[in-house]
Amino acid sequence: MTRQAETRRRRRAPLTRERVLRAALALADKGGIEALSMRNVGKRLGVEAMSLYNHVANKEDLVDGLVEIVFSEIEVAPPGELEWRTAMRQRAISVRTALNRHRWAVGLMEGRLNPGPATLRNHDSVMGCLREAGFPFRDAVHAMSLMDAYIYGFALQEKHLPFDEPDQVSEVMEIQSQSVPEMADYPYLVEVATEMAKAGYDYATEFEFGLDLLLDGLERFRAGG
């Protein structure tokens, strides 16, 4: 290919699946899932929405591609390098981190009908880690199901709860209280609101509390420890 040809191409890089996915990812990260429309992705690429269908089967396929990118960002320790507990702990934290970077993905990671290689590799290596650590098959399935339920469920709470920073808690609590005039009917929620406003709320700590409780509980099911 001549340099001229390269230059011409770069003036307006040709559409590819890769470029479509990158534009869609940026859009979703910035504006959330409701900003992710075919028309908006097109706009971001200087192209009409219909052009995208040359590189992506439909919107479902586009989201599949995005989820695959998120899975590719999750770190999984190479087999045998770490103790199962450390490896699972690191992976769980890595999933949470990735889902904080891509909040739109919460609720979309599981049950994709067309999982890509990063998705499959991730699941395979979790299962492999547990099996190699001595979990009997059924218990390894239990462990994986339990950890993923917790991780994704926690991410769901974190996505929805209205404050990002610990010190925003008190404002939010006040607004909520105003919209609920009968707050006195819920004494334990009042306690939560006032205590939270005082001491704040740290998601990372909260997440790791539950995570460690799970890992402690799972250890008992491991054979040959």
Add this chain to the structure above:
Amino acid sequence: MTRQAETRRRRRAPLTRERVLRAALALADKGGIEALSMRNVGKRLGVEAMSLYNHVANKEDLVDGLVEIVFSEIEVAPPGELEWRTAMRQRAISVRTALNRHRWAVGLMEGRLNPGPATLRNHDSVMGCLREAGFPFRDAVHAMSLMDAYIYGFALQEKHLPFDEPDQVSEVMEIQSQSVPEMADYPYLVEVATEMAKAGYDYATEFEFGLDLLLDGLERFRAGG
């Protein structure tokens, strides 16, 4: 009011918030969240979509109302009646049951900006149960966060996983395998697929395994037990 007036009214019952919510609930239960449009709700009531706005502020408000109904279906034991563990276990199972009845609600239960009384009462009584059972404040918060993360995360998996009945596992696995020609690269997933096809997969058992592990773990944080 005369009997005539009553009859006239019943010929085409007047729109109320209640009737709008009931129609919306039936629609969502039947066709999922994507069937739940203002226009479809209107259609079901023999009315134009715009009429709904006389009884519901907007779609957000409508969904708030639906979530409130789901919370009202969740059973919570009266305070002091049961041991904390039994009460929390029953409530968790009741949440899962309600979310199976209303799959569209998974992912929408948490973080509503306008929680209704059933929602608040539910949260208050969970917190109350834990506090009265002797959990220190911070640990009660941990416990509630942990349990809800697990419950909602499990419901998310259950919603997305493609089979309802244990004996549908093998078909689904086969289809999945066909769409992934390099399945041999994922030996542990192959194990899962073949074992599942043989022995099936029961969600209720799976859910209760994790639930009991959580409750066991939490017991340690309770004072005065």
Add this chain to the structure above:
DNA sequence: ACCTGAACACCGTTCAAGT
């Protein structure tokens, strides 16, 4: 007081027509 027709600014997707 409640319902509606028309309108606005959006969706995903198809398809024939252009280059």
Add this chain to the structure above:
DNA sequence: ACCTGAACACCGTTCAAGT
């Protein structure tokens, strides 16, 4: 081979007009 204009069947929501 790739891009697009026009079109179709949808969205949520507003508002003036009807009863």
